[in-house]
Amino acid sequence: PGQGKSVTVTRLLTELAKQGLPALVVDFHGQFGEPDSPYGQIASPTVFDASQGLPFSPFEIDLESLKGTAWKTNCFEVAEVIQYVCE
Numbered sequence: 381p382g383q384g385k386s387v388t389v390t391r392l393l394t395e396l397a398k399q400g401l402p403a404l405v406v407d408f409h410g411q412f413g414e415p416d417s418p419y420g421q422i423a424s425p426t427v428f429d430a431s432q433g434l435p436f437s438p439f440e441i442d443l444e445s446l447k448g449t450a451w452k453t454n455c456f457e458v459a460e461v462i463q464y465v466c467e
Contacts, residue, residue, distance in 0.1 A: 386411065390419050397423035404465050 393412065396403050397419065405412050405425070413427035414420050 390417070393419045394422050402466060404462065 390412070393403050393405065403423075407413060411417060412419050413425060415424070419425070
């Protein structure tokens with residue numbers, strides 16, 4: 381705490397937004413999705429809340445699935461999400 385990580389990331393994201401460059405942010409604390417935050421005011425980001433549920437979880441693969449190809453399916457689904465977000 382107190383090293384300036386959040387301030388630095390906020391400044392970087394804000395500058396990207398000012399230049400019209402997209403950013404994909406995985407925000408565990410929700411600070412970048414707040415509309416009143418410095419980044420939120422500039423970028424008006426679209427926020428996807430994973431706590432509301434997703435059709436899959438790349439972090440929840442049972443041991444039986446590892447014997448087959450389910451892990452590949454999860455990889456492809458993650459890639460599709462990233463491709464969609466990044467256009």
